[in-house]
Amino acid sequence: MVGYIQYVLVNTIRHLGGDVALNAVAARLGLAQLPEFRIDSDYDNAQCLAMIEATGAHFGLDRPALFRLYADQFIIASRRQFPFFYDMAESAEDFLRRQPRIHKTLASSIQDKGTRERVTQKFELLEGSIPMRVRYYSPNKLCGLYEALFYRLLDEYGQSGHLSHDRCQHRGDSYCEFSLYFSGESP
Numbered sequence: 001m002v003g004y005i006q007y008v009l010v011n012t013i014r015h016l017g018g019d020v021a022l023n024a025v026a027a028r029l030g031l032a033q034l035p036e037f038r039i040d041s042d043y044d045n046a047q048c049l050a051m052i053e054a055t056g057a058h059f060g061l062d063r064p065a066l067f068r069l070y071a072d073q074f075i076i077a078s079r080r081q082f083p084f085f086y087d088m089a090e091s092a093e094d095f096l097r098r099q100p101r102i103h104k105t106l107a108s109s110i111q112d113k114g115t116r117e118r119v120t121q122k123f124e125l126l127e128g129s130i131p132m133r134v135r136y137y138s139p140n141k142l143c144g145l146y147e148a149l150f151y152r153l154l155d156e157y158g159q160s161g162h163l164s165h166d167r168c169q170h171r172g173d174s175y176c177e178f179s180l181y182f183s184g185e186s187p
């Protein structure tokens with residue numbers, strides 16, 4: 001996984017619990033300290049998933065609660081770091097339509113072709129579908145993170161809406177599929 005996710009996770013841990021929490025999460029992973037993550041480099045998926053587990057365990061949060069806190073930090077950080085993606089989008093719907101392309105743009109900085117392709121194939125917007133539909137294919141099964149970011153992005157644009165999780169890898173489907181509804185549209 002490209003280090004941006006882990007970079008924001010480390011900052012989230014710091015934000016929630018300071019150095020004490022950073023050391024405690026590292027200890028749960030058997031490390032003296034958490035690594036520093038570069039936002040343009042690829043890291044082991046298993047390490048990232050273990051960090052998410054250890055963070056939840058340390059703060060006594062289940063995944064939805066952890067992802068809610070994480071999504072808040074992620075939107076604040078990514079808006080600061082990549083303002084043009086937000087400036088380009090007039091609404092959450094506009095942003096989410098571009099989200100698979102945003103990931104492809106970010107993946108273009110990865111040197112290794114295989115890794116780059118894996119990253120770019122994780123999200124697919126089903127063109128022309130109403131409501132908007134997005135497919136997510138990833139061994140990391142972080143659909144809960146997608147959901148939390150969807151709702152936090154709505155807040156960012158002062159909108160309301162709803163996500164329907166129509167297919168889910170956690171329920172045995174081979175990929176996840178989301179239908180996204182925005183203010184005024186009914187599920």
Ligand code: HEM
Pocket residue numbers: 001002003004005078079082085096099102103106118119122137138139140141142143145146147149150153
């Ligand atoms: C400017 C905003 C954003 C930036 C900079 C960004 C960046 C990234 C990066 C670098 C990764 C790691 C890619 C990989 O290794 O596969 C990632 C993963 C992910 N992003 Fe984003 N992202 C943004 C917005 C969003 C939004 C709005 C959503 C959902 C609504 C989203 C959902 C996800 C998910 C679910 C993953 C995990 C993918 C996996 O399974 O490995 N991202 N993002």
